[in-house]
Each structure stands twice: as C-alpha cells, then as structure tokens.
Amino acid sequence: xxxxxxxxxxxxxxxxxxxxxxxMATSPELRQRVVSLVAEGxxxxxxxxxxxxxxxxxxxxxxxxxVKRVRTNxxxxxxxxxxxxxxDLFELTRLDRVFGVFHRVDDAVAAPIGTERxxxxx
Amino acid sequence: xxxxxxxxxxxxxxxxxxxxxxxxxxxxxxxxxxLREQRIEDLRLAVSEATTNAIExxxxxxxxxxxxxxxxxxxxxxEVEVRDNAEGFSPADLTPHPPAADPERLEYxxxxxxxxxxxxxxxxxxxxxxEGTSVRLVVYTTPPQGETRPTVE
Numbered sequence: 128x129x130x131x132x133x134x135x136x137x138x139x140x141x142x143x144x145x146x147x148x149x150x151m152a153t154s155p156e157l158r159q160r161v162v163s164l165v166a167e168g169x170x171x172x173x174x175x176x177x178x179x180x181x182x183x184x185x186x187x188x189x190x191x192x193x194v195k196r197v198r199t200n201x202x203x204x205x206x207x208x209x210x211x212x213x214x215d216l217f218e219l220t221r222l223d224r225v226f227g228v229f230h231r232v233d234d235a236v237a238a239p240i241g242t243e244r245x246x247x248x249x
Numbered sequence: 250x251x252x253x254x255x256x257x258x259x260x261x262x263x264x265x266x267x268x269x270x271x272x273x274x275x276x277x278x279x280x281x282x283x284l285r286e287q288r289i290e291d292l293r294l295a296v297s298e299a300t301t302n303a304i305e306x307x308x309x310x311x312x313x314x315x316x317x318x319x320x321x322x323x324x325x326x327x328e329v330e331v332r333d334n335a336e337g338f339s340p341a342d343l344t345p346h347p348p349a350a351d352p353e354r355l356e357y358x359x360x361x362x363x364x365x366x367x368x369x370x371x372x373x374x375x376x377x378x379x380e381g382t383s384v385r386l387v388v389y390t391t392p393p394q395g396e397t398r399p400t401v402e
Contacts, residue, residue, distance in 0.1 A: 152265050183365075184365055187361055191354075191358045195356075221349035
C-alpha cells in the first residue's frame, strides 16, 4: 500500500496533502517526502491529513520528527484534519500541544505565525 | 465465557500485512452490533500498535516466524491477542515521554504504541518472556459509565 502525496505552495507554507493509511509500512514514504521538502528549503510545512483514514504511532513519530526539523530551521509545522478520530489521537497523545492542529488548510495558512490554536478552540 | 466467534490469522512478520490485520479485526468486531464505531476504531488502532511491535521484534531477530492474531467475540467483549515468537521485553523498562510543553519531547519519536494500547483498550495485558510476547487487548461491548480516558502523560 502506498500513500498519495502531493505538495503545493500556499503563501509561505508548503502544504503536503496526504492520502491513505499511515503505519509502519507507509510512514517511511511520508518521512522521506517531508525530509526532501525541508532539504529543498521548506521550513513552514502544513501536513494535510484530511484524506488519511488511519494513522498510528509511527505516523505520529514522523510528525514529531518534522516538528523538530523545521523548528531547528526557524520554521514550524501545522497539521490539518477534521476527522474526530484523528483529533482524538492528537489529544490522547498530547501532540495537539506540540504542533497546531487545524480543521481546514485555509485556517492553517491564514493563522498568523505564533498563534497556534488547537482544533478544540475553533 | 463461551466464545461466539473466533478468527485466527497468521501473518508473515512484514509491515505490508498490517492493513490486512486491521481490516480483519475491525470487520470481525463490527459483527457485534452493540459495539460503537469509536470503540471499533480504538481496537483497530490498539491492535495495529501491538502487531507493529511484534513485527519489529521479529525484524530485530531476523526471524521469519509468523505472528498470530486471534479475535474473539465474547458475550460482553471483543478480545484480541497478538502473539510473537521474539525475545520479549520488559514493559517496566519503557521510558515515559517528557510533557508536551518540554522541548525534550521532540527527542522522542517512538514509544507511543504501548501507552496508546493502554489508553484505548478497556483491558490490556502484556505477557512477555524468552518464548515471545503475547498482548491481549479487550474492548467491552458496553463501556464503563462515567470514565474519561487518560492521556499518555
């Protein structure tokens, strides 16, 4: 099984749209793609999980790795999902306090830098 | 308790089979109409985490032995067992993650699998030793009232 991965530029943000199921089999593909984007200069990254039907702890591990990498470069990561299961997963693991979780890509792009709010606030 | 239904699956210790395990366990659990969709999702994720750990344990040993996943629909519960033949580990040795606000949290990419299993399942039991590891995960058909789920911290 493979992920669908498509990167688009929105203002200063590089938006990576992900489709499929993120687990031990597919998370290396996601990691590799994000590492490539950051290597090409993307430091403000939005990972859009709207079309992801499943994400386990290996997928969460990739997100933590991305946060570390982009913040080291002075950038940031935002995650987009309106799936209650996914939002629940971020809350259970407290990762909603590590990076901003937004319901829509437009919201993630529009929110000023440094004003991260989690999806519960919307 | 008398089992109404049993599914047993043997898979090669390869990550490509994870989605098959998830599909079979969630399909079997959905046969019980009392189980809400959220609980099926809880079980699906917990079983995927347990199976991932089993696959990793076999990979570390270079073992080609198979992993066994059993799903049992009981009278008041769905129970899944994931069994591997790797060397085992000590759950007590697992290091908890720093709090989310601590910059050190970003040093921990791994280690959420077992905490998630603990949170998502109503019962979990890890039996581990030289013969391998067995993870038993239970979701009640009717969840306990008035309890909120903890978080990993």
